[in-house]
Amino acid sequence: MPFGIYLSVPFCKTKCSYCNFASDVFSRDRMQGYVNRLAQDIASAERMAKVNGGKWEPTADTIYLGGGTPSILDPAQIEQIFHSVRQQFAVAADAEITVECAPATLSNEMIEALVQCGVNRVSLGVQSFVDQEARAVGRLHTCKAVLEDIARLRVAGISNLNVDLIAGLPHQTPESWEASLTAAIASGVPHVSVYLLEIDEDSRLGNELLAGGARYHAHFVPDENLMVEFYERACEGLAEAEILQYEISNFSRSGMESRHNLKYWKRQPYLGFGVDAHSMLPSADANFDAIRLAMPDSLPAYLAAYDEEAHLPRLGRNELTFSQAWEETFFLGLRLNAGVNLINVARQFGVGQVNHAREVIRELTGLQLMEIEAEVVRLTPRGRLVSNEVFQRFVSDAVPR
Ligand code: SF4
Structure with missing residues (x-):
């Protein structure tokens, strides 16, 4: 079975208050070194798979560039990453190729580069179409900028679009949630992801909520019951618009499900490269079902985790x-x-x-x-x-x- 390829870009322009991903704000001069290392790891994918006891497959039918904010890289860096993937894997002609983008970070040159690289799906980290809510968590876009990005992507030929929404942001009310849902539906995108705000120690807002404080607008976060109501309303409202739930957090028009993410839930093989990227390969040893690999979850740890003698990344390994x-x-x-x-x-x-x-x-x-x-x-x-x-x-x- 062809691989799904996941590529992580751990850079962001600012750190959103709710974010618990392995991403952060780094100076631009760190980016080229990271992209070079990513290219090096991709080039050694076959040895990485075999040395770790996995079965190798030289084809790929989905690629997902996530993060972080891949769209803040230079267009040439995006091209370098996709070139490395195509050097190593025979990418299916009808492959689903997704890039995560932060709205309002997409230059025309970047859109052009995405098209050149064969990208046919873009996932936009919108979170809320209500400007006050987006601003309160540190997002840099407005509703107007999101709609402009969607229009520009469509003109460029990329119409397979996802928008992410979060239920439970500070200042969210039943009315404002309805406004976000309505805007997502009206935008005509074929895929919507709806996540509940995660309250844990890995984000600044989560920490503040756990401590009972008021920084990061924490005292304007709706209570848990309201968040559940928002989620249920999303399931209902999106279904009415024929954007049907196919996974706990994911909704799409018929046939527009994320083929890459389906691999995770169906336990189909995938290879991940970069900070906090994970892989799952069928095991070459008949005593085991699969091998799971994990790359370090911070930029310094990832860059340090390299075996110079073997020319391979050092990673966490688990036989299933x-x-x-x-x-x-x-x-x-x-x-x-x-x-x-x-x-x-x-x-x-x-x-x-x-x-x-x-x-x-x-x-x-x-x-x-x-x-x-x-x-x-x-x-x-x-x-x-x-x-x-x-x-x-x-x-x-x-x-x-
Ligand atoms: S843009 Fe995404 S990855 Fe970056 S800080 Fe915000 S939520 Fe986290």
């Missing part, structure tokens, strides 16, 4: 047992509205494993957190709201093969 693979099949597969097909699970892991899962499935269907139809299990809308608890049941009930 069949028991772990069985767990993943459920907790990743159940994120999808399409659910998990028990007949396929039986083919891969044996009928005994499926029968073991039936007890948990019976209990969860009784609680109306899951439903089962023609041997396909899926979460109910209620189950999606407590998905982590549901997934936990499959993790703790796994039986080693």
